[in-house]
Amino acid sequence: MxxxxxxxxxxxxxxxxxxxxxxxxxxxxxxxxxxxxxxxxxxxxxxxxxxxxxxxxxxxxxxxxxxxxxxxxxxxxxxxxxxxxxxxxxxxxxxxxxxxxxxxxxxxxxxxxxxxxxxxxxxxxxxxxxxxxxxxxxxxxxxxxxxxxxxxxxxxxxxxxxxxxxxxxxxxxxxxxxxxxxxxxxxxxxxxxxxxxxxxxxxNLDMYLERKLYMVNSGHAASAYLGQLYGCATVQEALANPVILEEAVGTMKEAAKVLVKKFGFKEADLQYFIDKNIKRFTFPALKDEVLRVGRAPIRKLAEQDRLVGPAKQAEAYGYEYKHLAKAIAAAFLFVNLDDDQAIEVQDFVKQNGIEKAITHYTNIQADTELFKVILSNYNNLLHVKK
Known part of the structure; x- marks a missing residue:
């Protein structure tokens, strides 16, 4: 063959x-x-x-x-x-x-x-x-x-x-x-x-695509974007920080709640899925650079992608999305001089402001509570940035 x-x-x-x-x-x-x-x-x-x-x-x-x-x-x-x-x-x-x-x-x-x-x-x-x-x-x-x-x-x-x-x-x-x-x-x-x-x-591929993208990739992206803000070079270094670990796990749990509601996954099964993937991400031999994991932020901030997708669905269901919102905000602060998408996002923010950037890249409207939480987190994270 x-x-x-x-x-x-x-x-x-x-x-x-x-x-x-x-x-x-x-x-x-x-x-x-x-x-x-x-x-x-x-x-x-x-x-x-x-x-x-x-x-x-x-x-x-x-x-x-x-x-x-x-x-x-x-x-x-x-x-x-x-x-x-x-x-x-x-x-x-x-x-x-x-x-x-x-x-x-x-x-x-x-x-x-x-x-x-x-x-x-x-x-x-x-x-x-x-x-x-x-x-x-x-x-x-x-x-x-x-x-x-x-x-x-x-x-x-x-x-x-x-x-x-x-x-x-x-x-x-x-x-x-x-x-x-x-x-x-x-x-x-x-x-x-x-x-x-x-x-x-x-x-039904939808449920597996969303489980993977909204849980595995959301936690991975949150680790990279927040990790860079805290001066970490790798995801493994980032997740050794209890603050970042809590945020990464939080994004995955918020996404999991959406998937339980939407597809009927068992909560215990998704908790096992989270634990298994955090163990993978923190395996000592891995050296997974935050620049690699965070690259192409425009695609990762898209309306249906790993962070915005579950956040919007959580908002629609009336569920918590504070960790997802923080990860989205951190993505707008991601810097990688070898990544055209990262450069474009930073240039857009400088020229148009973060408020317009949020809606431009995520299609999250300014009159929503989710928008306000993302904006608040962005302004708070400016003080964390190394």
Whole structure:
């Protein structure tokens, strides 16, 4: 079996690549970083390290890599022959890969090939739907009919800590053993098939997406944004501070209450979920930089995303949202000179004021109580900022 995976970063090699390999696929990576392409092709293998197994090395074989810059013809040919197509390029970058993928899918359609499962394994709500929209709107411009004829576009929920380190001058993935990959089974080409081993297959993906994004990612983001304000370099350092730990757990508990109401999760199960993830975040061997976790704040402040989404729903249900509001406020103070989104947010606040910025990025209106609590927290956090 053959897989084409766009993106050979930490998630690409350390998460999706590993699962595809263990499911019996030969993998073709599509990767813009020429050094990674050359390293993979030198041996047709790569190594990853499992953090909580004392950095046990695992070698992934039967892999190759192509550059979309210089080897698009080879990528198109690989898509024509693929049994599965996946991505992990960041949701914001899906439009950048759309033309190449569209050319490959059109060539596959012209060759009379069968439908293929296509999954965007990104840390965002319904990322495969985002990919479909990108395929419709790109220069190649696939039609809905073409996409239906050639692909099963299944959304997924992804969760794994995937970092990296430099070994012998090479960037290698370092992963947490625990992971969750939930696949929208009714969108697969064959809903009864389970193409990726170790994944869960669900009829209702919404509840899993929201549990992951609104609980795991909200707590992670709160740790990063507040951690930076308190002068912490890593999430682990931040969560060693009892004040930040309380805030991070608080965001997760507020989101959990929403999910109990909305989907019928059991409160005890979500408390276990919180405890398990806090244990993951605080694992001593991890060094998860706040700059990495907090990056792309515009996307993370979006109306349906990890902080604003549960906060607005909590407000609608009449539930507490003080911890979520504080994390949202902290996101507006996030500074990363290597992150275009962080720079844009800071420039917008300087030019227009925090009041306009809150509504501009979150769509939270100024006449709501949630807006007032966020604004109050922002002004208070200005005095904390290191």
């Amino acid at each position: 053959k897989a084409v995976h766009f993106g050979a970063g930490n998630i690409g090699r350390g998460f999706i690549g590993e699962l595809l390999h263990d499911s019996g696929f030969e993998i073709t990576f599509v990767e813009v970083g020429q050094e990674i392409v050359d390293r993979i092709n030198a041996t047709h293998t790569y190594d990853l390290y499992i953090i909580n197994r004392n950095y046990e090395k695992k070698t992934i074989d039967k892999v190759k890599a192509y550059s979309p810059i210089t080897q698009e013809k080879e990528i198109i040919a690989a898509i024509v022959e693929a049994d599965i197509i996946t991505t992990s390029v960041w949701a914001d970058n899906l439009p950048k890969i759309a033309n190449t993928m569209a050319r490959g899918l059109k060539a596959r359609l012209a060759a009379g090939k069968s439908r293929v499962n296509i999954m965007a394994c990104e840390n965002a709500f319904f990322a495969t739907n985002i990919l479909k929209k990108a395929l419709l709107n790109c220069t190649e411009g696939m039609t809905e009919d073409e996409m239906t004829k050639i692909g099963g576009f299944a959304n997924v929920s992804v969760d794994r800590i995937a970092l990296h380190s430099i070994k012998d001058g090479v960037s290698v993935p370092e992963i947490d053993e625990a992971f969750e990959l939930v696949i929208e089974k009714n969108k697969l080409v064959d809903p009864s098939a389970e193409p990726i081993k170790g994944a869960d297959y669900a009829d």
